[in-house]
Amino acid sequence: MTILKTENLKAYYITEIFGIKRTVKAVDGVSIDINNNEIFGIAGESGCGKSTLIKTLLGIVKPPLTVLDGDVNYSIGDKKFNILSLSPRELKNIRWEYISYIPQSSMSVLNPVRRIRDSFKSFINAHKKIEKKEFKNLVEEHLNALGLPIEVLNAYPHQLSGGMRQRVTIALATILKPKVIFADEPSTALDVVVQRGVIQLLKDIQKEQKNTIILVTHDMAIHANICDRIAIMYAGKIIEEAKTEEIFKNPLHPYTKYLIGSLPKIGDKSYRVSAPGSPPPLSNLPPGCSFHPRCPYVTERCRKEIPSLVEARDGHKVACFLVSKEV
């Protein structure tokens, strides 16, 4: 059951500073299908457009970000809508109850001068009219379910540890049991031990609430750990998409091979090769396949034409001439 579908989505940052026009192609023709009740991972190096993709999918499109092409169609239960064409009022009603968001910089998303309780109050009241007692029950039950102490409600953000603040943010984002949750690098700023706990928390929520989580991170280990399917993003495009097991066992795109190659395995002591060079600036992409300057298998065709995302095997899509020639 598809819950979210986009086709050829294009979202660019268009800026003009003192007469110099700049176009950053952050999301450049992305087509994805995300199913109900799955954890869908989006991976890629920093600066590949992951966060912008998430913003566009959430309908947070403010200048200089502009959507040039494509829809973002949701079908949650019997509610079907294109989030990009909703009015601010409708957007407000959709968010938190249907679609929610755990942001990248969760360290600073809580107002530093308000108690956690007040943040919960604000977010809940924006969507639901509830009594004081009902509020207390709702929040306490939710915190209990996530294994968080009730006392955090009386604390100010700066009194909590980084890990606890992140958990509180997750609790805040999931308090109204949304069907779709976007998580943008939810564990990146945390140390490894705390990371594990946070990722486990997400996994538990998904298991219990049976909703869809779209998880964005550059960390392939986390993807391997909890995702059902993974899309690999490079320079604003999805270049490979498959089931987690399939992508790790049988990566097709040279870039994916590098990404997985840089993942440590127990017992393996060989030298890890990462992709040479660095990703191109989104404001100035090379012609043809964006990866070609870093690709060891580059051909003449790669320098001129842009490969499209095609199905190579059952449910395994890739955008690379090497592979599409094979099929």
Next chain:
Amino acid sequence: MFSAIKDLLKYDKRFTFGFSVMTLMIFLAILSFFSPYDPKVWNVVPRDMPPSLKHLLGTTSMGQDVFWLATYAIRNSLLLSVIAVIISRVIAILLGLITGYKGGFLDRFLMTINDSFVILPLLPILILIASVIKGALNINNLGILLGIFGWAWDARVLRSQILSLREREFTYTAKLSGMKTLSIIIKEYLPFIIPLIMATAMNNMLWVIGMEVTLAILGLSSLEIPTLGTMIHWSVNSQSLLLGIWWWILTPVFICILLFISLYMLSVSISEFLDPRTRLQRIEVMKG
């Protein structure tokens, strides 16, 4: 530097306004060198004449030409503010650099002193000093006096800028590569703080000219030297308002207002030009 001014002139109306007014003021100040009248001599023209072709902005009750008097006033007020600004810049920059870069006890000690000067009500203190050295308060001395008291706020601003620069990557790189403190400051920081110094200098000029006006109103500066302040002083004291000699009082008041607004706009547009965040925001505004 010049390309920045060009950009600002092209895209920031406030800068264009401030820049044009300042150019006009400097032009008027230079014009004073060609004045047909000596500003210190009275009764060189008929008294209390309204504006006419012969006397563009009329004449005063002392028999002086308001237009030519105003050119002297602008020249002296600008000169005075430049003296004060230079002195206070030297103190502010030194203090800002030392406290911002060195930190530690020295920083805390100097900042406590600095903040004391921010908090102190300067007007009564300046009045006290001015009334003590009343006779000797010519343009130079007044400039020095206001320079000595006008640095505290800007030292604070510069310090916080240095503090943020100190945390940036290139400082560590420079330090690790063995650069001396002084050359780090000159080579790495100065390009960042020069525009900031410009912006604070504009604000400080504003304060100096305003303070001169205030002291002159109270009759505490050398009243025979024409400045914007002494012009207002004489016109107010001669009851020009009651007598209906409006051109005499309105000329310096209007020049002051114009000067203040243009200096402020220059300072605001320069400091916004520095801030990438507000720059982005302005682009959004332009887009609506």
Next chain:
Amino acid sequence: MLFFKSYLLPRIIQYIVVILIGTTVVFVVPRLMPTDPVQKTLELVALQGTYIDPEAVEKLRETLKELYGLKGTLFEQYIAFWKRLFKGDFGPSFAQFPTPVMDLIRISLPWTTVLLLLTTTLSWVIGNILGGLAGYFSNQRWARVLEGVAMVIRPVPYYIVALGLLIIFAFAFPIFPVGGGLSVGRELHLTLDLLLDIVRHAFLPALSLVLVGSSVWFMTMRLLVSNIVREDYVLYAQVGGISDREIVFRYTIRNALLPQITGLALSLGQIFSGALITEQVFAYPGLGTLLYNSVSRGDYNLLMGITLLSIIGIATGVLIIDLIYPLFDPRIRYR
């Protein structure tokens, strides 16, 4: 304990240092004066024409020296100066000899205190609310109009604004009295009529203080809010569908008020200076006019008294604001 050491203690030290520096300047400056105030007063007495025999002159000289605190070495003078300061004794007025300076100040002080408290609070509140709204809704037409107005008023010094209002509302359109605190010859009986008279006289000075003051707060608040709007917690609240109203008051203005409270403390001295000069324009019977009179009559003792009192008053005001500040900022309250 940490709160005391890292927040309270530096503020108290700051308080002491401000007063120490201020009073020392006030002590030192008149002693650099080329003319001897004692000699000057004696000349004044001589000018009045009555003959005083030399012995009496010498006696008077000693008394005056004592009164003006000019007896002994500089160090002894400094100690005596501090002793008198603690007793609240600023000596006699030169111009209205021998009325103590403190008595003159006592009459003027309530006028200034009420005017200053009222206008400072009013401009801070008005400037912050309007500036906060204009910063949040910076694309709206009314916000840009407000900004334009504030931008024009903001840099103009108090004196010019006061003079402008005086020209417009007292000369061109005589709606308000030209100056003073009360109508001439009015008796001080507490009636509604008297109160209205006071308000009518205080209106223009108050208006010019509020106009300049609120545009200053408006401009800083607008800038603060336009930066805070980009903070993650505001963006997140917007994504979460929290109403603009709540975001404006509980997220942006609420948070931007913190630096504005500090700003209020730091600019208290400037605001006070502005009030002094505004009072003088309208001949409002407060410290400003008293200060002006002391300057024009060469009454150094009065001038010093006003200056010392202002320094102590402002420093105390700053300390009070600093002590209240933690109530608004939990990051300082709970470390």
